[in-house]
Amino acid sequence: MEEALRELKAVRGVLAVALLSEDGFVVEEFKEEGAPEADLLSARAATVLGTAKALGQALGQEGVEEVMVEYPEGTLLLVPLSGHHLLLFLDGMRSLGRARLGLKKALPKIEEAL
Numbered sequence: 001m002e003e004a005l006r007e008l009k010a011v012r013g014v015l016a017v018a019l020l021s022e023d024g025f026v027v028e029e030f031k032e033e034g035a036p037e038a039d040l041l042s043a044r045a046a047t048v049l050g051t052a053k054a055l056g057q058a059l060g061q062e063g064v065e066e067v068m069v070e071y072p073e074g075t076l077l078l079v080p081l082s083g084h085h086l087l088l089f090l091d092g093m094r095s096l097g098r099a100r101l102g103l104k105k106a107l108p109k110i111e112e113a114l
Contacts (some may be wrong), residue, residue, distance in 0.1 A: 001019070001028070001109065001110055001113035001114070002028065003109070004106040004109035004110050005019060005071045005106070006027055007015050007106055008030075008032040008088065008102050008103065008106045009031070010096075011099055011101075011102040012095065013090050013091045013092070013097050013098055014031070014082065014088055014089075014090055014091075014095065014098075014102070015031060015034075015035040015036075015074065015089045015090060015091055015097025016030070016031035016032065016035040016087070016088070016089040017080075017083045017086070017087070017089075018038035018042070018086070018087045019029075019081075019086055019087075020038065020042045020045060020085040020086070021083070021084055022084060023046060023048075024043035024046035026042050026043065026046075027084065029031055030076050031089075035089055036089055038087060039101070041089075042087070045076075045078050045085060045093065046079065047084055048107060049064060049067060049068070049078050049080055049111075051081070052067045052078075053080075060105065062102075064080055065079070065080075065085060066086050067079075074089055074090055074091055074092055075089070075092055075093055075095070075096060076088070076089055076090075077089075077090065077096075077103075079103065079107070079114060081107075081110065081111060082111065083091060083114055084114060086103075086110065088103070
């Protein structure tokens, strides 16, 4: 799993990658200097995913595949996993395609390790 997370962090434009427990604790984190600390975001990220799931249920949707929030200083991606969440912080929207491609490659390895 560590290798898959490091590969995600190595994607150009990915400033931070963190595996979070479902209740918002940091399990593993890889980040560049100056990137936001995952432990500052983790509990709130769990809340955001919970809210997104509730919105999906109100819309008659089965689940959430990904939540993206764009900020002036970067883009946050949250991906629910079985009992965990994956958090990626990007340098901006321009890196979204590369990050999603990296996710597509890394998610099977991460899910298998969980």
